[in-house]
Amino acid sequence: MKSGEQVDVCVIGAGIVGSSVAMALAERNLRVVAVDLDLSGRLSSSEKNAGGVRATWWQPVNISLCRASIEYYERIAREVGFRQKGYLWLYDEATWPQALDHIGLQRALGHPIETLSAAEVGRRFSEIDKLDGIAGATFSPRDGLINPNLLKQHYRAEAVRRGAQFLDHVWVVGIDSGHDKVTVNCWQSDEPMSDAGLMRLMTQDGPGEAESGHLFDLRARAMVIAGGAWSPYPLRLAGLKNYSEPVRRQVCLVDNRVTNLERYGMIVDTSGIYFHNEGPHIMAGYSPPEEPPGYHFHYDGEAFFQNEIWPRLFARMSCMERLRHVTGWAGLYEVSPDRSAIVGRAAPGIYEAHSFSGRGVMQSYGAGQALADLIANGAYGKLDAAALSRDRFDRGEQAYEALHI
Numbered sequence: 472m473k474s475g476e477q478v479d480v481c482v483i484g485a486g487i488v489g490s491s492v493a494m495a496l497a498e499r500n501l502r503v504v505a506v507d508l509d510l511s512g513r514l515s516s517s518e519k520n521a522g523g524v525r526a527t528w529w530q531p532v533n534i535s536l537c538r539a540s541i542e543y544y545e546r547i548a549r550e551v552g553f554r555q556k557g558y559l560w561l562y563d564e565a566t567w568p569q570a571l572d573h574i575g576l577q578r579a580l581g582h583p584i585e586t587l588s589a590a591e592v593g594r595r596f597s598e599i600d601k602l603d604g605i606a607g608a609t610f611s612p613r614d615g616l617i618n619p620n621l622l623k624q625h626y627r628a629e630a631v632r633r634g635a636q637f638l639d640h641v642w643v644v645g646i647d648s649g650h651d652k653v654t655v656n657c658w659q660s661d662e663p664m665s666d667a668g669l670m671r672l673m674t675q676d677g678p679g680e681a682e683s684g685h686l687f688d689l690r691a692r693a694m695v696i697a698g699g700a701w702s703p704y705p706l707r708l709a710g711l712k713n714y715s716e717p718v719r720r721q722v723c724l725v726d727n728r729v730t731n732l733e734r735y736g737m738i739v740d741t742s743g744i745y746f747h748n749e750g751p752h753i754m755a756g757y758s759p760p761e762e763p764p765g766y767h768f769h770y771d772g773e774a775f776f777q778n779e780i781w782p783r784l785f786a787r788m789s790c791m792e793r794l795r796h797v798t799g800w801a802g803l804y805e806v807s808p809d810r811s812a813i814v815g816r817a818a819p820g821i822y823e824a825h826s827f828s829g830r831g832v833m834q835s836y837g838a839g840q841a842l843a844d845l846i847a848n849g850a851y852g853k854l855d856a857a858a859l860s861r862d863r864f865d866r867g868e869q870a871y872e873a874l875h876i
Contacts, residue, residue: 474687478502480846481655481691483705484698485510485637487517487619488824488831490626491839492695497633499847504689505630506641506657514669514768516699516831517619519802521722521745521756523737524833525558525614526582529573530811530870532858533830534580536837539854541613543836544622551625552618556736558611559596560874561787563741567606569873574609584611596738598730598788604741615736616747619832626835640664640684642672646694646708646821653694653820660684673701674766693846695822700766700803702825711817714864715807715826716764721771722756723780723799724749730790744783745876752797755780758804758876770801804829809869814838815845815860822846823861828875 480496482489485507493505512518524544526537544553562570570586577584587595589605627637640663645656661683664672668682696705700717707713732738732748739745746755757779776796784791807813807826812834817823824842827834837854844852851857858870 478504478691480693481689482695486515487623487835489697491835493635494626494630495839495843497630497635503635506638510639520619522616524617527611530872536834539837551622555615558614558737560609560739561741564606655689697824700805715805717803718806719767721801723776724752724797726795742783809871810875811870811872814856
């Protein structure tokens with residue numbers, strides 16, 4: 472791409488949300504260029520996701536965006552590995568009344584969901600044989616599991632088919648927004664960077680390594696910041712306030728030779744642990760409430776499994792007595808003050824879609840379509856994400872999402 476070339480929209484960040492936005496914009500016949508420092512996503516939350524997809528939320532906007540996404544995933548299920556085996560969510564005495572209060576809203580927005588007693592949980596999910604502390608449960612059959620990498624590649628392929636471009640090894644170094652255009656100053660590395668080099672550059676921590684590359688400018692009518700946990704940096708370049716912070720989330724793969732959970736989807740326990748079958752293993756994650764914010768990618772390994780994962784699994788299911796830790800990883804949530812995404816127009820010519828607080832995969836299609844309508848037409852269309860505008864924090868109208876794990 473030539474320096475100074477004019478496009479309609481520049482998307483900063485080409486993870487699963489940025490790729491969805493690029494596809495949606497290209498569908499509206501806009502010329503789109505998406506830039507990313509590492510299109511393979513070695514440090515991307517998209518690649519470190521547990522793969523759950525659900526419309527089981529308590530905020531209307533979160534339900535609606537996820538419902539639209541699920542309807543799309545159903546149409547491309549085989550291509551992206553979407554398996555609608557449902558979500559089983561177990562509640563304790565404190566949270567069960569709140570869950571019941573939201574059943575009517577969920578059903579009114581088209582989300583099929585059942586309520587179960589503890590005894591019904593035991594009968595339908597026979598492996599769950601320790602029912603202490605379960606006041607009730609919900610089961611949502613159209614929720615399920617997806618392959619995030621395949622979904623991201625689908626978005627990109629559809630975007631490219633309609634003329635969009637994805638530029639790799641590109642780091643944004645400046646943003647200049649005028650009355651009717653935005654100039655994005657970019658640096659492109661000549662070679663792929665190491666993980667350590669990516670981390671230093673993306674966190675602005677230390678001088679980094681000497682890298683060969685070149686500078687170029689992109690001129691666009693509009694720009695979208697969709698950098699996930701890395702969005703604070705382009706927000707700062709654009710002179711915009713950052714509201715969110717990155718928080719580490721760890722996921723384990725464990726071997727259980729006694730049973731197989733293949734017939735189930737995601738299960739969320741009262742303790743906060745969430746788990747599902749993953750091939751010959753079980754994938755289990757837990758978010759310690761005391762986890763400090765920051766760009767932390769260290770996986771605590773066997774200690775995390777022994778201290779956080781195994782005790783919670785065995786407390787609920789006898790068949791989890793003899794688990795063996797296999798491997799695991801750490802990724803980032805970008806968590807907003809109300810644990811809902813920040814989507815919309817941030818300033819003249821500048822739009823944003825980030826801070827999904829763990830539900831980027833789940834909402835990616837719906838959020839991309841909503842934002843593309845806003846950019847292309849100046850107003851939301853069928854999907855209205857106005858409740859996720861950054862203005863809500865100043866208005867005191869936060870979209871607080873309690874079902875956050």
